[in-house]
Amino acid sequence: MSHPVVNAMSFDIEDWFHMVGIESVEDVRKWDEFPTLVERYTDGIIGQLDAHGTRATFFILGWVADRYPSLVRRIVDSGHEVGTHSFWHRQVDALEPAVFKEDLQRSIDAIEQAGGQRVRGFRAPSFSIRPGAEWAFDVILDCGLEYDASLFPAPRGHGGYPAPRGIHRFTDMPSGRSIPELPMSVMRLGPAGFGFTGGGYLRFLPGWFIRQGVRRLNNQGHPAVVYLHPRDFAPDCPRVPMPLKRRFKCYVGLGTTFGKLDLLLSNFEWAACETILGLDSPPEVDDAA
Numbered sequence: 042m043s044h045p046v047v048n049a050m051s052f053d054i055e056d057w058f059h060m061v062g063i064e065s066v067e068d069v070r071k072w073d074e075f076p077t078l079v080e081r082y083t084d085g086i087i088g089q090l091d092a093h094g095t096r097a098t099f100f101i102l103g104w105v106a107d108r109y110p111s112l113v114r115r116i117v118d119s120g121h122e123v124g125t126h127s128f129w130h131r132q133v134d135a136l137e138p139a140v141f142k143e144d145l146q147r148s149i150d151a152i153e154q155a156g157g158q159r160v161r162g163f164r165a166p167s168f169s170i171r172p173g174a175e176w177a178f179d180v181i182l183d184c185g186l187e188y189d190a191s192l193f194p195a196p197r198g199h200g201g202y203p204a205p206r207g208i209h210r211f212t213d214m215p216s217g218r219s220i221p222e223l224p225m226s227v228m229r230l231g232p233a234g235f236g237f238t239g240g241g242y243l244r245f246l247p248g249w250f251i252r253q254g255v256r257r258l259n260n261q262g263h264p265a266v267v268y269l270h271p272r273d274f275a276p277d278c279p280r281v282p283m284p285l286k287r288r289f290k291c292y293v294g295l296g297t298t299f300g301k302l303d304l305l306l307s308n309f310e311w312a313a314c315e316t317i318l319g320l321d322s323p324p325e326v327d328d329a330a
């Protein structure tokens with residue numbers, strides 16, 4: 042049943058209204074008035090991971106850590122790694138470096154204060170580090186982070202970067218430094234590729250196909266990287282107006298995700314991103330936090 046390659050299990054912890062490029066949810070002043078699902082479904086995810094004894098990484102939105110510090114505490118108390126998913130969920134490559142730095146630092150502060158565990162990893166909202174935004178890696182290092190898990194090595198709506206498909210060091214940053222990179226899993230189909238281990242792809246594709254894809258990656262020596270959001274598990278996720286294609290991707294298969302996660306947890310070995318990257322366990326932040 043188990044396979045020698047250990048795969049990365051990760052979740053981007055944000056609410057249903059943290060979507061890039063959807064006008065009706067863009068105004069941050071409305072966020073407090075929307076119904077919320079982030080706590081309920083994150084607790085469901087924690088429970089399922091618990092049942093399988095699996096440790097995962099939760100890339101938490103700083104805004105969520107600020108509003109629900111006890112949720113961050115529950116994630117940490119369950120033994121998981123916490124990373125950052127930025128503070129405001131803005132597209133990285135649409136920001137000025139100084140603005141991104143301020144946002145990223147604010148998110149780190151909020152998550153560390155809530156959870157008392159050091160933040161080491163970053164995942165960009167909508168995988169929005171594209172060619173031309175390599176400066177973002179310098180900001181990530183300048184903020185004291187130790188790895189990135191933002192690159193999506195295939196074309197997609199708001200991101201996409203022609204990165205190698207496995208774990209590597211990203212070296213193309215302006216300062217000449219380098220940083221460990223854990224890119225998303227892509228299935229090659231001729232010259233093209235597509236994701237299959239997270240978000241709309243995982244909800245849409247049948248479980249046997251995803252399992253086959255993970256097995257294939259593992260046979261090639263690569264870990265798979267699963268990335269899911271609380272709303273991916275939420276059949277009651279509020280619907281908002283959006284173009285037809287986007288609507289399909291947003292809402293397809295919401296009732297299938299817990300089952301597919303269970304299938305993956307049962308059939309493969311999983312660990313947190315920092316473990317997959319071979320980084321040591323993080324030291325605890327002061328108890329005062």
Ligand SMILES: [Zn+2]
Binds near residue numbers: 053055059126165167
């Ligand atoms: Zn996100």
